Amino acid sequence: MQDETLLMMPGPVPMPQRVRMAMAKQAINHRGAEFGECFEDINRMLKPVFGTENDILVISGSGSAGMEAAVANFCAKKKVVSLVNGKFGDRLYKISKLYSDEATGLASEWGTPLDLEKLKEELENGAEAVTLVHNETSAAIKNPAEEIGKLCRKHDALFIMDGITSIGGDVVKADKWGADIAIVGSQKCLAAPAGLAAVSVSEKAWENIAEWRPLYLDLLAYKKSAQKSQTPYTPAVPLFFALREALRIVEEEGLENRIARHKNMADAVRAAAKAWGLELFPKLDKYHEYSNTATAICYPEGIEDSKFRGAINRMGIEISGGQDELKGKIFRIGTMGATGAPEVMAVLSAVQKTLKEQGKTPQSCGVMAAAEVLKV
Amino acid sequence: MQDETLLMMPGPVPMPQRVRMAMAKQAINHRGAEFGECFEDINRMLKPVFGTENDILVISGSGSAGMEAAVANFCAKKKVVSLVNGKFGDRLYKISKLYSDEATGLASEWGTPLDLEKLKEELENGAEAVTLVHNETSAAIKNPAEEIGKLCRKHDALFIMDGITSIGGDVVKADKWGADIAIVGSQKCLAAPAGLAAVSVSEKAWENIAEWRPLYLDLLAYKKSAQKSQTPYTPAVPLFFALREALRIVEEEGLENRIARHKNMADAVRAAAKAWGLELFPKLDKYHEYSNTATAICYPEGIEDSKFRGAINRMGIEISGGQDELKGKIFRIGTMGATGAPEVMAVLSAVQKTLKEQGKTPQSCGVMAAAEVLKV
Structure with missing residues (x-):
């Protein structure tokens, strides 16, 4: 045009007309049945895209809010290793340092391979959680999530995988790869508007939920509200409608x-x-x-x-x-x-x-x- | 219809057609001039609605995200008094307890007057920050923000005022009342979609910025990005377009x-x-x-x-x-x-x-x- x-x-990427029009709907009560249906549709359609049977929680916030939620809820006070070979890996490291006094950054030059040998050492030395950006767009490199997931599983460490720019556009199998947490952003491969982050959480992660949690990003509150097909705080309703439409398009394709x-x-x-x-x-x-x-x-x-x-x-x-x-x-x-x-x-x-x-x-x-x- | x-x-409330249609716009680069213009328009039009000349920062998140940002950035480790006579006052108290070990709740029964005498005592005893919900919708009572602002000023305490459901629909004069922080939600009196919170911050509040700040709600990061008419993390662009249109309608009326x-x-x-x-x-x-x-x-x-x-x-x-x-x-x-x-x-x-x-x-x-x- x-x-x-x-x-x-x-x-962000161009949105299909159907997705844009879904946003123009009149406001509804987000505690009612119509929102509940949208909430459930999104949940059902996101699961295969993530490759997970785990809970998926949708936050009204950017991908960075999803990244922070993952670390704040599950890595606080843990020995965290953040793998860094680009801007977003570095952001996860920065967040890990905010919430844990024992965060280590395993950094390679941007756009170069991560050092899996060093990661093994860290895991052998007691690392309890690992953060990874699967698809590091700042350098356009795809990191070996499956391999890293295997290492985490072997050492019983939590595996936090930022799939913000891969989920919905590349092969992601959160459960098979052992990703305890996976994160997607709405405005990337799903071609929905910016403003939502979805986070999947494994049973093992729930067992590790932090005692102190922030309010807006408290994922346990999201899990509780999800039982009623609601969110704990007012959701950005037009973005939910748009995401549902975008996921319908994914299903159709x-x-x-x-x-x-x-x-x-x-x-x-x-x-x-x-x-x-x-x-x-x-x-x-x-x-x-x-x-x-x-x-x-x-x-x-x-x-x-x-x-x-x-x-x-x-x-x-x-x-x-x-x-x-x-x-x-x-x-x-x-x-x-x-x-x-x-x-x-x-x-x-x-x-x-x-x-x-x-x-x-x-x-x-x-x-x-x-x-x-x-x-x- | x-x-x-x-x-x-x-x-939430019904949105005018113009506001809804503004959301249906195609995605844009939120680091470009078009978003910058929208960002500036919103800022300019929000100021008179808040009654402030302070910085106003728009968060892609609900009103609760705005409430948490206010407390997390400015009340951490402070002696906070939270005035409570309804659900949202109680939420601010809950957030204050998350971020401060010295948070006191001054609670009246829901829908009954706040105890200003007790507040005076707390201020005389060294309270450093006060949280108030101006318009407590859970009980439909309007609290005396101007009066409380005076007390805070007298004792040099920070005054955090949740104006989520009053700003844009009732008289609010953040500067005149001495509100160091004021907060509005998009889906209330402004008749925009849910999903944005705007927070005004006084110079005095900036002087009290907390050392530890969360990532997504770090208001100092918002302030820095605002110099380029941007947000630190990807904004929910369609909601910004809608809020601008809603504010134009406020101006026209x-x-x-x-x-x-x-x-x-x-x-x-x-x-x-x-x-x-x-x-x-x-x-x-x-x-x-x-x-x-x-x-x-x-x-x-x-x-x-x-x-x-x-x-x-x-x-x-x-x-x-x-x-x-x-x-x-x-x-x-x-x-x-x-x-x-x-x-x-x-x-x-x-x-x-x-x-x-x-x-x-x-x-x-x-x-x-x-x-x-x-x-x-």
Whole structure:
């Protein structure tokens, strides 16, 4: 649409019309049957997306509220190890330090593999909880959640997995992987509006619930209210309606198809980068993979971040730059949610044109390479 | 509308069409200029509604999140006195106990006057912060915020005022009254969707900022981000658009007109209760008043809460019962937000009809008494 910027960032992402219209509904009493039905629909439809049979609690707040809820309720006073190879891993570490005096950060350079050997050592030395960002969008690297879950299980440690940007767009099997806590944000792969975080909680986690809990993020209060299909505090009702509609779309598409579509879009972006002769940012090993919901590409010499993204923006498309220490070094393209081949072709065309205009003539046509992958 | 229940509760309240439609907008980048403009518009329009020149910070979360933010950021480790004469006063007391080891509850029976003499004593004995619910909807009583603000100022104590259900519908002058913190919820008198809380913070409060602060409710982080017209964590963007539209409507109506309309609606409900021969729930003294945004009426003998409200609900109108210890003893009619004479006449007609049908023939016609007040 001419008056709407096409968001090809690692969230927020464009929302389908049905999702947007669901928000425009008149206010209802959130203690009544109509909200209860919406609450239950969301719960039922989220479970397969998380790959869990555990309780799922929906907080009216951002993904960061979900991250804080996970740590505040279950890691306080515990010996926590936070795995960090990007901005969001670092945020979980920061939260762990807020709630525990025994929080350790196991940091690798952003976009490089986590050190699983060191994690093993920490677990052998008595670590009781591990935090991980499954899909670290700041560096577009996918961390080995299944592997880390196994290690946690072996040492009986709680495993807190931020799946904010993978759940609904990539394979996540919270129960099979042993994720005691998994977190998703509404405005990422689910293509709902920003403002909700959903947190799944295992039986083992409930057994470890902290004695001191904050009020608004007290997950035990959410669990109690969930028995009446309610939330303990007033929910952001329009966002619940929107999330339900977004989950209906996930159901209609089929989760496997949706995941395949996400992988295909990311494959196409990576094929384009290769054709252009540009380097992908993450450094992988046998455990780590490229993210299938966001791709980070290193700027070639001579391309200046704000000028580059500014030009793309003037074409009506928004991509992301690097965050914090990666500012000016990479650009990131999100392939999340309801977007498909047309949007991927659009953003790649804009990037290719801008690269050329700003002095970096691509080695070959990335748009065509992507089209092959997308089978358009 | 036939398919929509008319909400005449103390929030949530019906939203004007313009507000609902504002939510249906496509997703945008919340780090860009378009969001910044919305952020600034909200800030500018909230200030006169709060009666403040202080910073106002908008949290994506319910009113309770705003209440917790106020206490967590400014009362931790302080000697806090929480004034309690209803459910929400009690919630602030509960939060104060979470964050301070020296929290005292000054409780009166719900719906009865607060004890200002005891408050004076506490302040003379070194209380450093006072929490108050200005408009206690659980009991429909308006507490003397101005008076309490004076006492706080005299003793140099921080004054935290929950104006969740008064700001935008009744006279609130945060600066003049010395409210260091004032809080509003989006889904009350402002007639926006549920899901946002706005918190104003005085210079004196900033000087008292707690060293340990939670992540999601860290108001200092909100203050820093506000310099860029942003929020520290992803905001619930559709709710911001809706709140802006709701505030535009407040501006168009004029704040004084809006407050007069609210008072007139509540006067009409009280006139009806009097005509029916029913007792208003709150007990007042010279400092306390009836709420102008919600009215609590005692059930006459023989009327059963769920049967009574169920019958009104079948007529397409929703009112509230009593909460917690007041369940079954009172019913509450909200007169908040965008509703006016037609909605008040509708709810009063439904109540009057149901009273009669369920065995309590009203003394005289409350609907007519209300019509006189409303000048319909």
